[in-house]
Amino acid sequence: MTLQTTSVSELFSVFDQATLFIKKNNETNYLTALCETAEGLLRNEIRQEPLEKKLKPLYERFNHLKMTAEEVRRAFQLALLKGMKEAPQPNQELTPDTLVLLIGHMFAMLAGEKAYSILDPAVGSANLLTGILNQSRTDKVQAYGIDADPLLVRLAAANANLQQKEIQLFHQDGLKPIMIEPADFVVCDVPVGIYPDQRSADTYLLKSVTKQPLTHFLFVEQALRKLKTEGYALFLIPNHLFTDDQTHTFHDFLKKNANILALIQLPVSLFNKVNQAKSILLLQKKSGKGTLARQALLAEMPDFSDEVKMRKFMQQLDHWFLHRSV
Numbered sequence: 001m002t003l004q005t006t007s008v009s010e011l012f013s014v015f016d017q018a019t020l021f022i023k024k025n026n027e028t029n030y031l032t033a034l035c036e037t038a039e040g041l042l043r044n045e046i047r048q049e050p051l052e053k054k055l056k057p058l059y060e061r062f063n064h065l066k067m068t069a070e071e072v073r074r075a076f077q078l079a080l081l082k083g084m085k086e087a088p089q090p091n092q093e094l095t096p097d098t099l100v101l102l103i104g105h106m107f108a109m110l111a112g113e114k115a116y117s118i119l120d121p122a123v124g125s126a127n128l129l130t131g132i133l134n135q136s137r138t139d140k141v142q143a144y145g146i147d148a149d150p151l152l153v154r155l156a157a158a159n160a161n162l163q164q165k166e167i168q169l170f171h172q173d174g175l176k177p178i179m180i181e182p183a184d185f186v187v188c189d190v191p192v193g194i195y196p197d198q199r200s201a202d203t204y205l206l207k208s209v210t211k212q213p214l215t216h217f218l219f220v221e222q223a224l225r226k227l228k229t230e231g232y233a234l235f236l237i238p239n240h241l242f243t244d245d246q247t248h249t250f251h252d253f254l255k256k257n258a259n260i261l262a263l264i265q266l267p268v269s270l271f272n273k274v275n276q277a278k279s280i281l282l283l284q285k286k287s288g289k290g291t292l293a294r295q296a297l298l299a300e301m302p303d304f305s306d307e308v309k310m311r312k313f314m315q316q317l318d319h320w321f322l323h324r325s326v
Helices: 002-026 030-043 047-063 069-086 098-110 127-135 150-162 215-225 247-257 306-326
Strands: 116-120 141-147 168-172 183-189 227-238 257-267 278-285 297-301
Touching: 002 030, 002 069, 030 047, 030 069, 030 150, 069 127, 069 150, 098 127, 098 183, 098 227, 098 306, 116 127, 116 150, 127 141, 127 150, 127 183, 141 150, 150 168, 168 297, 183 215, 215 227, 215 247, 215 278, 215 306, 247 257, 297 306
Parallel strands: 116 141, 116 183, 141 168, 183 227, 257 297
Antiparallel strands: 227 278, 257 278
16 A cells, blocks of 8 residues: 555656646646646656756656556646645546446446446536446446546646547537437536526427536436436535525436435535535436436445445445445
């Protein structure tokens, strides 16, 4: 464990130093410079001539480090966190690493060793999606990621390439029509807020949950649209999602279109503010054959610092997945 931590720290140091040199030389922001760093490392090419003496030793260090994809993800994640703290943007926050690992574990249990396709309609920097792929029990995965932010799509491409993960990325609004076949799985850390595009919102049934269309409801509907029948969708949802549904529009929509398999409330300590706290929602798209929903898992996850309670929770979670035969 110490060895892995040291490797991750060393690789982060390479990313960070190179990025700071490029940031200063190009007079740009940290995240844009991080893209340049990742792209340069992948090509083993230094574009900025004045930086050759500074960057060459860092490139050599990168090439000598024998890192797993997961170690690369964690190191890149540290650089992303630094960049996002420097210039915070709404809906540009990273999914906490402990949740990436937990969700990756849940997906591995759902998918098993069979080939599958997976879509993230709000992929961001692909930290969550690559974390899932790193825990997958098969390499036969078709992965797709969508994001409206061009910088995040560029970061996602750099992140995936550094980890040698094949992800088809699309630069578009994740709530506009997505031109891919329905997937076996959808994962989404749903963006929260009012959706500004009224014309697009009008194509969704869940536009009318409240007076103004809310992105966190629309992304759930979009996920079910892009899911195969009996496919699984796993969301990180704000805790206020169900209380926002005062007209029961969302409740009725779910009852008709999906089975709730699990709802897990996450520890508030994982989030910066209480009102930002989230839960994991696992749905299965209904087939229309009238199959009975199995017993849903409703749980409150203990604080990660409580090892005894956490171990017990993970045992219960694994037991539930294994005995559901999903």
